Amino acid sequence: MKSEHIVGKSVPRKEGRDKVTGRSQYVDDMVLTDMLFGATVRSSIPRGRIKKITFGSGIAWDEFVIVSAKDIRGKNCIALIGDDQPCLASEFVNHPEEPILLLAHPDRHVLPQGVAAVSIEYDPLPAILTIEESECPSQIVWGEDNIFKTYVIEKGDVDGIWEKADFIVEGEYTTGAQEQLYIENNGMIAVFDDLRGITVWGSLQCPYYIHKALMALCDLPPEKVRVVQMETGGAFGGKEEYPSMIAGHAALLAIKSGRPVKIIYDRMEDMAATTKRHPSRTRHRTAVSKDGKILGGEIDFTIDGGAYMTLSPVVLSRGAIHAGGPYYWPSVRIRAKAVATNVPPHGAFRGFGAPQSLFAMERHMDRIAREVGLSAIEIRRRNFLQPGQTTTTEQVVREPINLGKLLDRALELSDYQSKKRRFGTENQHGATRKGMGIAAFLHGAGFTGSGERYLSSVVGVEGCADGSVRVLVSSTEFGQGTKTVLSQIAAEALGLPYESVSMAQPDTLEVPNSGPTVASRTVMVVGKLVQSAALGVRQTLISSSLLREAYTADEFRAACQRYVAAHGPFRSWSRYEAPSDIFWDDQKYRGEAYAAFAWAVYVAEVTVNLMTYSVAVDDFVALQEVGKVLHPLLARGQIIGGVAQAIGMSLYEKVVWQNGRMQNGQMTNYIMPTSSDLPPIRVFFEELGNVYGAYGAKGIGELPMDGPAPAIVNAVEDALGVPFDSIPLLPEDIMDGLASVSPFGAALAPQAASDE
Amino acid sequence: MNNSRVSGAKIDISFVVNGEPKTVHVYPMERLLDVLRFDLGLTGAKEGCGEGECGSCSVLIDGVLVNSCLVPALQAEGSSVVTIEGLASGDTLHALQESFLQCGGAQCGICTPGMILAAFHLLNLKPDPAMNEIREGLSGNLCRCTGYSQIVEAVAEAVHRRTTA
Numbered sequence: 001m002k003s004e005h006i007v008g009k010s011v012p013r014k015e016g017r018d019k020v021t022g023r024s025q026y027v028d029d030m031v032l033t034d035m036l037f038g039a040t041v042r043s044s045i046p047r048g049r050i051k052k053i054t055f056g057s058g059i060a061w062d063e064f065v066i067v068s069a070k071d072i073r074g075k076n077c078i079a080l081i082g083d084d085q086p087c088l089a090s091e092f093v094n095h096p097e098e099p100i101l102l103l104a105h106p107d108r109h110v111l112p113q114g115v116a117a118v119s120i121e122y123d124p125l126p127a128i129l130t131i132e133e134s135e136c137p138s139q140i141v142w143g144e145d146n147i148f149k150t151y152v153i154e155k156g157d158v159d160g161i162w163e164k165a166d167f168i169v170e171g172e173y174t175t176g177a178q179e180q181l182y183i184e185n186n187g188m189i190a191v192f193d194d195l196r197g198i199t200v201w202g203s204l205q206c207p208y209y210i211h212k213a214l215m216a217l218c219d220l221p222p223e224k225v226r227v228v229q230m231e232t233g234g235a236f237g238g239k240e241e242y243p244s245m246i247a248g249h250a251a252l253l254a255i256k257s258g259r260p261v262k263i264i265y266d267r268m269e270d271m272a273a274t275t276k277r278h279p280s281r282t283r284h285r286t287a288v289s290k291d292g293k294i295l296g297g298e299i300d301f302t303i304d305g306g307a308y309m310t311l312s313p314v315v316l317s318r319g320a321i322h323a324g325g326p327y328y329w330p331s332v333r334i335r336a337k338a339v340a341t342n343v344p345p346h347g348a349f350r351g352f353g354a355p356q357s358l359f360a361m362e363r364h365m366d367r368i369a370r371e372v373g374l375s376a377i378e379i380r381r382r383n384f385l386q387p388g389q390t391t392t393t394e395q396v397v398r399e400p401i402n403l404g405k406l407l408d409r410a411l412e413l414s415d416y417q418s419k420k421r422r423f424g425t426e427n428q429h430g431a432t433r434k435g436m437g438i439a440a441f442l443h444g445a446g447f448t449g450s451g452e453r454y455l456s457s458v459v460g461v462e463g464c465a466d467g468s469v470r471v472l473v474s475s476t477e478f479g480q481g482t483k484t485v486l487s488q489i490a491a492e493a494l495g496l497p498y499e500s501v502s503m504a505q506p507d508t509l510e511v512p513n514s515g516p517t518v519a520s521r522t523v524m525v526v527g528k529l530v531q532s533a534a535l536g537v538r539q540t541l542i543s544s545s546l547l548r549e550a551y552t553a554d555e556f557r558a559a560c561q562r563y564v565a566a567h568g569p570f571r572s573w574s575r576y577e578a579p580s581d582i583f584w585d586d587q588k589y590r591g592e593a594y595a596a597f598a599w600a601v602y603v604a605e606v607t608v609n610l611m612t613y614s615v616a617v618d619d620f621v622a623l624q625e626v627g628k629v630l631h632p633l634l635a636r637g638q639i640i641g642g643v644a645q646a647i648g649m650s651l652y653e654k655v656v657w658q659n660g661r662m663q664n665g666q667m668t669n670y671i672m673p674t675s676s677d678l679p680p681i682r683v684f685f686e687e688l689g690n691v692y693g694a695y696g697a698k699g700i701g702e703l704p705m706d707g708p709a710p711a712i713v714n715a716v717e718d719a720l721g722v723p724f725d726s727i728p729l730l731p732e733d734i735m736d737g738l739a740s741v742s743p744f745g746a747a748l749a750p751q752a753a754s755d756e
Numbered sequence: 757m758n759n760s761r762v763s764g765a766k767i768d769i770s771f772v773v774n775g776e777p778k779t780v781h782v783y784p785m786e787r788l789l790d791v792l793r794f795d796l797g798l799t800g801a802k803e804g805c806g807e808g809e810c811g812s813c814s815v816l817i818d819g820v821l822v823n824s825c826l827v828p829a830l831q832a833e834g835s836s837v838v839t840i841e842g843l844a845s846g847d848t849l850h851a852l853q854e855s856f857l858q859c860g861g862a863q864c865g866i867c868t869p870g871m872i873l874a875a876f877h878l879l880n881l882k883p884d885p886a887m888n889e890i891r892e893g894l895s896g897n898l899c900r901c902t903g904y905s906q907i908v909e910a911v912a913e914a915v916h917r918r919t920t921a
Contacts, residue, residue, distance in 0.1 A: 010860075012857060012858075013857065013860075013862070015865070016856075016857045016862055017849070017857065018865075019862040019865030019868050020849065020853040020856045020857055020861075020862055020865075020868055020872060021800070021840065021841070021843075021844055021849070021853060022798075022799070022800020022801075022839070022840035022841055022868075022869040023800070024865050025799075026799075026802070026866065028793075028799075028802075028803070029793075029799035031794075109761075109762040180900075181900050182864070182866075182900055183802070183804040183810055183812055183864070183866045183867050183898060183899070183900055184802065184804070184864070184866040185803075185804070231865065232864065233802070233864045233865065233866025233867075234863075234864040234866060234900050234901055235864075236900070266803075266806055267804065267805045267806055267807070478864050479863035479864030479865070479901040480863070481863075633859075633860045633906075634860065636860070636906070637860045637863060637901070637902055637903075637906050640902065640903035640904075640905045640906065641863065641900075641901045641902050641903045642903075643903060644902075644903030644904070645900070645903075666805065666807060666809070667804070667805040667807065667809035667810055667898065668805075668807060668809050672898060672900065673903075674895040674896075674898060674904075675890075675891045675892075675894045675895045675897075675899075675904040675907070675908065676891045676892050676895040677895075678903060678904055678905075680905065681903055681905055
């Protein structure tokens with residue numbers, strides 16, 4: 001065996017060379033003979049009955065392939081959780097941009113003329129567009145009460161706590177929709193023939209979600225649906241569920257036309273029609289003792305799911321479980337609710353509900369600090385979860401995490417104390433105000449509760465004819481480094497060079513269902529399965545007496561070659577088994593919500609310009625404990641990228657809605673950070689390890705999305721003395737906030753509580 | 757897609773792409789991006805926004821960095837175009853490609869061709885840029901994955917390699 005470790009080293013990205021040379025094949029780079037181009041005709045109103053569809057004159061309609069709901073031979077839905085979302089609206093539309101008709105044409109230049117020539121008349125119905133309207137409810141737009149899902153997490157005796165409280169602190173916090181804004185727009189190519197059924201190639205995260213959706217839509221058995229992931233140009237959750245819709249559309253056109261069909265969204269269509277981060281509203285009411293200890297509280301967490309259920313119940317679940325932050329709550333009642341509105345369904349986006357509820361929690365901690373008269377540091381320190389204590393779902397913290405120490409290190413790295421002192425003096429004059437903000441948080445890795453048990457993921461590792469090994473997973477690469485890190489794990493397990501491991505293209509014809517590529521689960525959960533499947537390959541070679549227990553890479557290669565020559569390529573499979581000490585009660589929402597949590601303390605330093613009301617993040621320290629870091633370069637890249645997206649969510653990215661439709665669906669008016677907008681993002685790791693993950697790894701991808709927004713908004717409050725409880729926080733909001741505190745100057749007084 | 761782009765008669769347009777003379781028969785107002793991708797099969801240039809905002813379609817025309825989604829094919833007539841496919845010499849990567857690999861400058865890879873060409877252009881203008889000049893110089897190219905730090909570091913690394921080579 002090799003003695004040198006491969007995990008923990010920044011080996012070259014597997015597909016890196018193709019990416020820097022432009023050779024990587026994304027779906028729009030793929031061209032098939034006789035291919036048609038497809039487009040979608042969508043609703044222009046938020047809610048109504050389709051009265052009449054007219055195909056305008058001056059168009060050679062006989063050149064077009066036209067598909068409506070009537071052409072669907074299976075079930076007209078996108079099979080996911082609720083199966084309530086139609087693939088094509090037939091009678092009613094429930095949100096703007098809802099797909100109604102599909103067109104295909106051989107000339108992509110002619111296609112838009114066809115789309116423009118279809119006119120649809122509606123009998124409009126009243127629409128509801130906000131959480132408050134949905135709760136009212138003046139209209140029932142979904143089910144019996146506009147509610148997709150509720151959860152209650154209850155711990156201890158909350159009702160008895162209020163009379164013991166020295167302080168009762170209340171706050172309401174809201175977050176807006178956020179567009180994932182992967183730079184590669186969504187796209188799919190479909191081909192159909194009677195013998196092989198339907199094949200789709202596309203930009204996607206979850207091959208088996210699409211596989212399931214196409215089986216239902218096209219009424220085909222599993223072996224007649226094939227889904228292949230092309231190189232995918234960013235996803236961030238935005239290609240978790242909606243690609244099933246686009247694959248369905250391409251498939252319907254391919255079935256009807258008998259020709260390959262390519263559907264590629266342009267930016268405006270992608271932004272207007274596909275999912276975004278759920279807008280949220282969180283209300284906190286917290287009982288606190290005079291020494292700043294949380295005694296208990298109520299948290300109401302509500303998200304806007306849009307017109308169909310899609311993934312809202314799961315987003316809600318994660319948001320609810322994270323709502324209490326990394327703090328010990330002797331008692332708590334968390335009521336969580338996902339409501340329906342007539343906007344395009346909101347969906348998965350990095351963090352998946354947790355950035356929303358943690359924004360509220362961490363803003364609320366600063367509010368509690370202020371009301372109790374403690375510093376932002378001290379209030380957190382006094383309430384941090386300790387090993388042996390339980391979370392809001394009564395999960396015992398078994399890891400030896402020391403959040404106080406993590407906080408100390410973050411304060412030191414950010415030079416927090418001396419900067420606070422300096423800004424306190426400097427903020428008296430000039431046209432800028434500077435502030436420091438903290439956020440402490442956690443993120444659960446893997447599916448929630450029983451989720452991994454239900455997924456029951458399978459992974460394969462193959463011994464190949466040339467003596468190398470190949471990893472077979474449906475886990476997809478979309479920038480995070482899936483291919484690289486899973487290869488490292490297999491190489492480490494087998495004691496082989498990294499170069500001896502390759503990754504199969506995610507293709508449902510070949511790779512098993514190792515679950516969706518979501519929830520920060522790939523390295524921790526799938527990686528662990530890769531490790532055990534790899535050991536199975538080794539065991540096969542040893543059992544067949546071709547290999548000794550201790551071997552060199554050359555001996556392994558020779559043994560593998562001999563085995564394949566004699567028996568053909570062989571595969572070792574590994575299926576997820578839930579650890580016996582993990583217990584979760586789906587009914588009471590109690591127990592081990594996650595096999596592991598990542599923990600973090602982030603510190604933001606900001607400057608607010610009093611002339612322009614703009615906020616600049618000057619420094620950002622991201623310190624986290626994520627178990628063992630298997631690839632330092634990729635891990636750092638994940639954290640920086642996540643922080644950057646979260647800075648966007650905090651200060652730049654506002655979805656402007658009008659009558660349920662996104663009005664700023666372009667990169668020119670939906671503003672994400674550029675390289676000159678961002679500070680150096682300084683990344684630091686603590687590594688405690690994790691017994692459940694491959695080589696001690698935990699999930700990492702979503703964590704950095706959770707903390708920056710509250711850290712930044714806390715820093716803005718620190719700079720201005722005015723609390724802001726909504727994101728995105730744009731200059732006009734700061735102007736309004738300052739104007740609302742009268743007289744103007746009083747708002748800019750130095751901070752009361754010292755952090756000493 | 758705007759109709760006016762594909763109206764009128766197709767014409768022959770001749771230009772040099774990555775050192776090779778090419779003639780294409782296209783609508784004069786077709787986007788250079790589409791001509792490169794569909795007519796010449798050079799799919800390294802990507803469409804991210806179609807309106808000159810994201811820079812994923814960046815290529816060089818006579819040494820000048822342009823968003824090829826905003827350039828009519830006609831404008832390329834007689835020019836010399838460089839795309840990502842023209843940067844490496846055979847199997848030998850350009851220093852910037854090497855440094856992007858080494859420093860984690862490419863994640864999902866969709867902005868990478870444009871980003872590398874933008875960096876190439878920057879270093880032609882300013883062979884030894886300061887970190888803030890790199891950040892400024894690349895601010896016309898959007899990346900959603902990296903938060904830019906490792907891209908900026910990759911460009912600095914390429915400069916370092918060149919100066920120490």
